[in-house]
Structure formats: structure tokens, C-alpha cells
Amino acid sequence: MSRLQNQLAAIFRRRTVRRRQSRNLSEVNRPTGMSGLSSQMGPQAGPVLRRRTVALILGGLLTGLLLGFMDVTIVATAGPTIISDLGGLSLYAWVFSSFVIVQTIVIPIFGKLSDLYGRKRFFLMGLVVFMIGSTLSGASQNIYQLIVFRAVQGIGFGAFVPATIAIAGDLFPPEKRGRVQGLLFSVNGIAFAVAPAAGSYLTEAINWRWIFYINLPLGVIAFLMIYLTLRESRNAGASAFSDWVGASALGGFLALFMMGLFLGGSTFDWVSWEEAALFAGSGAVLLTFVAVERRAREPVLPLRLFRKRTVSAATAVNILRAMVLFGLIAYIPLYAQAVLGGSVSDVRNVVYAFALPTTLGILLGGLSLSRMGYRNTVLVGAGILVGGLVALQSINSSSSLIRLMELSVPIGVGSGLMIPATIVAFQNSVQRNEIGVASALAAFTLNLGGAIGVASLGAIQANRFSAQLSSLLVGIPPNGRVVLSDPNLVGQILASPAALARLLAANPSLAAFIPPLREAFSQSILILFLVLLGASVPVFVAGLLIKGKDKRPSTPQAS
Structure with missing residues (x-):
């Protein structure tokens, strides 16, 4: 009995050693910053598992993008009903502007952070923030709350969109990226075509608030599909993000510039001191951003790319x-x-x-x-x-x-x-x-x-x-x-x-x-x-x- 136990122990030790060696080898061969799918989809995995895993990941990415792209246009169909309920016609344009301005500001920042700390966490975090913003938007009691909560949605959307594009870039080799990016962004056209009909139906059949609440079940599905299937390891060689001055300058430039664009011709005349101040301020902050990025060790937007x-x-x-x-x-x-x-x-x-x-x-x-x-x-x-x-x-x-x-x-x-x-x-x-x-x-x-x-x-x-x-x-x-x-x-x-x-x-x-x-x-x-x-x-x-x-x-x- 003792000899049999020793033989079994020896076999177990050899298997453990081989398993550790295989794991270490896969970690060494894994490209820096890419999703941890290489170990999950190596030769030991059958082709059915590979296709299933890729399909689930792409399904999660597609569902997330569908939510974000539909939300850009679905609100327009419920606009008159929202105004009649909440009031604030003069501020209605900001229901859209706050969403677009905020997401434009945060997209480059979250793109850099996903390189340093991993795509998965920012996709999931962005999706959660987007769903929180959707819930709060649906519960808004006045136009001011709706504008603020739409900005929260913009933060979430600005976090998971670059992560989505990057995950697809990590998952597929260069010669196959075109197909998957085409698949992902075809959702934009689908959302643009479907959103008006969906918004009209939800507004008339239930309540305008459901154009926001409908994001929750779909968001949970997208969250679970990515959380359960995408395995990724943090870039071990990456340093902590330190370019907060550059990120602030980039955000300031975009905020002033986008405000100038959205306020011009409506709140302010294009030829006015307010518009001149906004664009002059954005230009000054842009110059500051360029100066900061040239000296930054880990710039939020490396100018050398250009x-x-x-x-x-x-x-x-x-x-x-x-x-x-x-x-x-x-x-x-x-x-x-x-x-x-x-x-x-x-x-x-x-x-x-x-x-x-x-x-x-x-x-x-x-x-x-x-x-x-x-x-x-x-x-x-x-x-x-x-x-x-x-x-x-x-x-x-x-x-x-x-x-x-x-x-x-x-x-x-x-x-x-x-x-x-x-x-x-x-x-x-x-x-x-x-x-x-x-x-x-x-x-x-x-x-x-x-x-x-x-x-x-x-x-x-x-x-x-x-x-x-x-x-x-x-x-x-x-x-x-x-x-x-x-x-x-x-x-x-x-x-x-x-x-x-x-x-x-x-x-x-x-x-x-x-x-x-x-x-x-x-x-x-x-x-x-x-x-x-x-x-x-x-x-x-x-x-x-x-x-x-x-x-x-x-x-x-x-x-």
C-alpha cells in the first residue's frame, strides 16, 4: 500500500510540475497588455471551446455598444414627452450635449488607463456607471437632474467604448481585426435605424422613463458575458499612471472647445466675447497640454504617435x-x-x-x-x-x-x-x-x-x-x-x-x-x-x- 501511495504521489508531483511549467510558459509568451485569451485558447482547447468563447466575448461587446449607440438617438424620439413632463424647453439641448461633451472628454483618458490597468475592468466599470446613469436618468424629477445624469451616462460610455475597441484589437491578429471592427461598428447603423421605433414604442406603450430603464437588463447581460468569459492579466511592466496634469489639461481643452461649439449660435452669438473667451481659453489650455505631454513620462496621449x-x-x-x-x-x-x-x-x-x-x-x-x-x-x-x-x-x-x-x-x-x-x-x-x-x-x-x-x-x-x-x-x-x-x-x-x-x-x-x-x-x-x-x-x-x-x-x- 505504501509503494502504491508513493507512486501516486510521484505521478501527482510530476503533473504539478508540468502544469506549472506550462502556465509559466504561457505567461512568458503572452504579449504585453493583451487579454489573457492566449492561455484560454491555446492548443489544449478544442475548436468548439474557442469559437464559443470568442462568440460570447463578441456578444458582450456588441450588446454594450448597442446600448451606448442606441442611447444617443433613442432620447430624441421621447423629447416632446420629456419636456411636457419635466419642463425646461430652453435647456433641452443639454440633455444631448452633456452626454456628448462628457464622453468626448473622458474617452482618451480611459483609453490610456486601459493600456495600463487592463481593458476588462474599464469595460465593466464603464458599463456599471452607464447603467447607474440610466437608472438615475429614468428617475429624474426635473430637467436639471436629467442633464446631470446624462453626463453620468457619458462617463460610462466614454469608459467602455475604447475598452471595447481595444479588446477586439487584442483578441484578433492584425489581419483579422477589420472583420471584427466592422461587425462591432455595424451596431451603430442598426442602433440608428432601430432606436427611433424603439423609443416611440416605449414612450407610448409604457412611459418615457423606460427608454433609460431598458438599458439595465441588456447591460447586465453584457456585463456577465464579459465578466465570465474574458480573462486578462494586468501589464506587469506598466507603471502607475502619473500624467494627471496632462489629463486635466486635455479635459479642460475639450470642455472649453466643446462648450464653445454647443453654445455658439444658440446661447451666445458666434461673434461675441463669450465665444471668443471659450475658444481662446481652449487654445491656451491646448498649448499647455502639448507642453506637458512633451515632458510626461507616461503621457495620456503620446504626441509621438502623430x-x-x-x-x-x-x-x-x-x-x-x-x-x-x-x-x-x-x-x-x-x-x-x-x-x-x-x-x-x-x-x-x-x-x-x-x-x-x-x-x-x-x-x-x-x-x-x-x-x-x-x-x-x-x-x-x-x-x-x-x-x-x-x-x-x-x-x-x-x-x-x-x-x-x-x-x-x-x-x-x-x-x-x-x-x-x-x-x-x-x-x-x-x-x-x-x-x-x-x-x-x-x-x-x-x-x-x-x-x-x-x-x-x-x-x-x-x-x-x-x-x-x-x-x-x-x-x-x-x-x-x-x-x-x-x-x-x-x-x-x-x-x-x-x-x-x-x-x-x-x-x-x-x-x-x-x-x-x-x-x-x-x-x-x-x-x-x-x-x-x-x-x-x-x-x-x-x-x-x-x-x-x-x-x-x-x-x-x-x-
């Missing part, structure tokens, strides 16, 4: 493409409703005609990267985008809604093609321990470009329409002149058949002035389409500066 041609070119492509995309998202539906007289369902179809081709373009862009490389994919997408915008110049106030929908298709496809290409270009241009920063830079530049585009186009449209409205007011009767002297109010009236009917019922003499007003409004938006065409040409030029396929040998993380 010495790489691909990173600088991808940054330009991202900002300019976002300016065009967000500008079209804002003004194509408005043109359909205010100028072409489309109903709510017509406008929804116009949105679908733009969102679904964008989703298709994202998927095709991800699939084509392994063959075409990100440079050629960007160039093809930019070429289609420019061609679509050239065709869009033929639209006018006598065009049909079907024609507008047809012209939206190539624009959506071209824009979508470039999204996974630029993300992968960012990720494949940096070391693995900087994928978090690169992913954050991709998401951050999209937000920044979108904000710049919408704000600048809004200023151009308002100035153009105000100038035309001033000449039209000369012939309008005094009682109607008071009503139609506000360009923003006129735009709202033209976009709402019910409001227009009420105006004409109270002032029948104004009926003859509506067609010229509508034509003036049309011209003020058509000039924006021309501006966007001009902005799309540099996208193609910047794409020429992106290097082609990534030639680095890949490390097999997942099949």
Missing part, C-alpha cells in the same frame, strides 16, 4: 468623415420634412435609407481589409462618398423623397466603408501596449469631428437663412412679421405640419409667404451639402497618405 504618417492621416480622415456623416445625419432628415413635406414615417424611411447602407458599408469595409488593406479601403470609400455628394447637389425643393433616399445610399456605403479601415489603421500602427490609446483616439476623433461638423454647419445654415428671411419679412404683414422674425421658430414651423396649420389658421394672410419661406430654407440647407462636398475631397487626399496593408507578423490569439 509622427507616424498613418496615424496622422487616419486622424484627418476620421475627423473630416465624421463632419460629413454627422452633418448629413442632422440635415437630410430636416430637408425631407421641412422642405419636401415628408411625414414622420417618411422621414423615418429617409433615415433607414441612410443608416442601412452605412451598416452595409461598415460590414463590407471590415471584410475587404484583409485583401485591400486600409489605404485602398479608405480610398474606395472616400471615392464613393465624393461621388454620392456630387450627385446630392442635384436635389432641390421640387425633388421627391424617393430621389433623396436614392442619393443617400452611396453616401452611406462610402462613409461606412472607411470606419473599420481607420480603426484598424490606428491599432496596427502602434505597439500592443498602446492599443487602448489608439482605440480611444479613433473614437475620440469621431466625436470631435461630428461636433465640429454639426456646429459649423448650424452656424452656416442659420446665417444664410437669417439673411434671406430679413429680405422676405419686408413684404409680410406686421402681425405675421412678429411670428416669423425668429429663424429657429420658422424652421420648426416648416418642419411641423401641425404647427404650420395652426399658424395659417391664426394668420390666413401668411399662406402666400410660405412657399418663398420654404424655398429660402431649402437654399440654406443646400449650401450645406455643397460645403460637405468640399469637406469630403480632403478625406480622399488624406487617405492617400495612409500606408497600405500591415505587414507585421501576427500572433495567433483566436481562430
